[in-house]
Amino acid sequence: MAAPALVSLPGFRDLTPRDCARRNHVFAAWRAAAGRSGFAEWEGPTLESTDLYRKKSGEEIVGQLFHFVDKGEREVALRPELTPTLARVVAARHRDFKKPLKWFQIGSCFRYEAPQKGRLREFYQWNADIIGEESSAADAELIALGIDALRALGFSADDVAVRLSDRRIWNRFVDAAGLDPAQTTAFLQVIDKWEREKPEALDAKLRALGTTQEAVAGFMATARAADGPLAPVVADLDARGLGDFVRIDPGIVRGLAYYTGTVFEFFSLRPGARAIAGGGRYDQLIGTLSDGAVVLPAVGLGMGDVVLGNLIDETPGPRERMEAALAEVGALDAWVVVAEEARRADALRLVQSLREGGRRVDFSLAAAKVGKQFQAAEAAGARTAVVVGSEWPALKVKHLARREEVTTDAAALAATLDALLGAPLSRP
RNA sequence: GUGACCGUAGCUCAAUGGUAGAGUCCCAGAUUGUGAUUCUGGUUGUUGCGGGUUCGAGCCCCGUCGGUCACCCCA
Numbered sequence: 258m259a260a261p262a263l264v265s266l267p268g269f270r271d272l273t274p275r276d277c278a279r280r281n282h283v284f285a286a287w288r289a290a291a292g293r294s295g296f297a298e299w300e301g302p303t304l305e306s307t308d309l310y311r312k313k314s315g316e317e318i319v320g321q322l323f324h325f326v327d328k329g330e331r332e333v334a335l336r337p338e339l340t341p342t343l344a345r346v347v348a349a350r351h352r353d354f355k356k357p358l359k360w361f362q363i364g365s366c367f368r369y370e371a372p373q374k375g376r377l378r379e380f381y382q383w384n385a386d387i388i389g390e391e392s393s394a395a396d397a398e399l400i401a402l403g404i405d406a407l408r409a410l411g412f413s414a415d416d417v418a419v420r421l422s423d424r425r426i427w428n429r430f431v432d433a434a435g436l437d438p439a440q441t442t443a444f445l446q447v448i449d450k451w452e453r454e455k456p457e458a459l460d461a462k463l464r465a466l467g468t469t470q471e472a473v474a475g476f477m478a479t480a481r482a483a484d485g486p487l488a489p490v491v492a493d494l495d496a497r498g499l500g501d502f503v504r505i506d507p508g509i510v511r512g513l514a515y516y517t518g519t520v521f522e523f524f525s526l527r528p529g530a531r532a533i534a535g536g537g538r539y540d541q542l543i544g545t546l547s548d549g550a551v552v553l554p555a556v557g558l559g560m561g562d563v564v565l566g567n568l569i570d571e572t573p574g575p576r577e578r579m580e581a582a583l584a585e586v587g588a589l590d591a592w593v594v595v596a597e598e599a600r601r602a603d604a605l606r607l608v609q610s611l612r613e614g615g616r617r618v619d620f621s622l623a624a625a626k627v628g629k630q631f632q633a634a635e636a637a638g639a640r641t642a643v644v645v646g647s648e649w650p651a652l653k654v655k656h657l658a659r660r661e662e663v664t665t666d667a668a669a670l671a672a673t674l675d676a677l678l679g680a681p682l683s684r685p
Numbered sequence: 686g687u688g689a690c691c692g693u694a695g696c697u698c699a700a701u702g703g704u705a706g707a708g709u710c711c712c713a714g715a716u717u718g719u720g721a722u723u724c725u726g727g728u729u730g731u732u733g734c735g736g737g738u739u740c741g742a743g744c745c746c747c748g749u750c751g752g753u754c755a756c757c758c759c760a
Contacts, residue, residue, distance in 0.1 A: 264751080267751070267752085310760090313760080314760065318760080320686095321758080321759090321760085337760065338760045339760095340760075341760090366760090368759085368760085370758075370759080371686085371757095371758095372752090372753090373753075373754065373755080374753080374754070374755095376759080511759095511760090512758080512759060512760070515760090531759090532759090535760095559760080594718085594719080596718050596719090597718085626716075626717075626718085627716095627717090627718045627719055628716060628718085628719060628720075630718095630719085630720095631718095631719050631720040632719095632720060633720095634719095634720075635720050635721090636720090642719075642720085644718070644719075646718065647718085653718090653719090655719070655720090657720070660719095660720085662719085
């Protein structure tokens, strides 16, 4: 291994240009989907008071945080998620905005955990939330947003689906089965493991709570019928033509204690994949964090870049779409070849003029043989090479893919390029 | 936090306990005005690190750090 100073910390990534372009491709899909649905982008701080997370998740969470005491002796933590900041800001500032708020944020989050597939210590998360709307229309709107983003990346209903559940279904079960309501969270944690544990192990845990595996299985079968609290959400998504993505699945409860209604997870239809996004309704969280000063219903969606990136690589459609996007990012309209160093000043003027015209143009900063400059043009993904040499102001323009060369002059260069290229690349 | 597997050139990987190599990438030249291929030359290593066994360790043993995967957890 190289010297310690040359490697990133465990679970942290160095994003070289290709990695950065991949990230930007995902960000663009998130941002575009949110924009299409009327969500406004906002941004909060990366560092927050550790107490914000204690208040939301309890003292245990501190073990999973990057946290320290700052020079002002404040206990602070790098954010492990975006929702607490949102809740804090909304509780403080909600009177400045008409309800419902439709806000989204993209940002780095940090968790001090063992890195593994789909999980790093620094990752990007996209959160979209609707605050101040209690109807299930908001829940459906967010699920539709998640589907829209995934479709923008090239996923179809053959690749991904949404599993939909509702905490109230289980509250009802707890009531009906006569379980101790104080044990609801413990009960839901058992349900969360429904698919991962053996029925006998589940049964043992459920009996300790006052029910049985068989009773829960029977309940889940009846709960799948779409006539409970999920019916309006499903009907809404059906009306949008997104029904193919949706599966009612009571087994989805998500670990979070603060969910109060709808909960959902996006997952890959490929076997063994982990959830790529999730969310749900959290009508009490803002009230909890503000000590009751502000109570607003809310529903949120969160999607991380790591699992999503893995899934893009593993799914042909999205992978090809991303490759096409990467090729576009790296491309240039023209590479100006300085064939005669005496003409470098003229070449620079051409470069500048083409750039001011909105074209993507590059050239060799140092003097180099023409062959080298053509290689550089090729490697940079340039679509044409413009040769500036002794015949100035006449110029040769070569379409690199077609290997065709035409002669023009400096005054007509822009028009010649446009004719050769059809249209310049989209502006970066 | 637990466990398994793996650490050799920038990258992908070889090397029976006996002189550390190949491909690729990168740089330069063949080529003083045109990209691919090809050819030639070149740079690159305390074999992750630290101990131990041995005449001798990339190889065996112990520890440690890191990577990957699974478990736990997953906001």
